[in-house]
Amino acid sequence: MASPSVSRPAIYAAVARIPAGRVATYGQVARLAGISGHARLVGYALSALPEGSRVPWHRVVNAKGEISPRSNGLGHDRLQAVLLRREGVWIDRTGRLSLAAFRWRPRPRGT
DNA sequence: CCACTGACGAGTG
């Protein structure tokens, strides 16, 4: 349940800004979407994404740097790991990736 | 209108 449509467009737009090979946290996306502090809403919005959407939802991970397990039972969490790996983002055997190395930094100084 | 539920995050022990 819970298919909130808060600022879905804003959230999707923020997620769409994440470059391949990089990841962003829900909180980070929320901040970019203009709803900082509402990381949950980001997750809810992404959960409502249709399978054919062009939104790189797989580039969004939680603050711990791991793929949040979902309950839809469609194995999307597994798919996310595969998609990320395909972009060069390797998940640690503990199920976590190095945020320090793969976290996307919007507006970096220089370049 | 009330209660429960979700792809979360930060703080505390």
Place this chain on the structure above:
DNA sequence: GCACTCGCCAGTG
């Protein structure tokens, strides 16, 4: 570093 609690918003029964 891990486990637990509280806070946030929106939709459903």
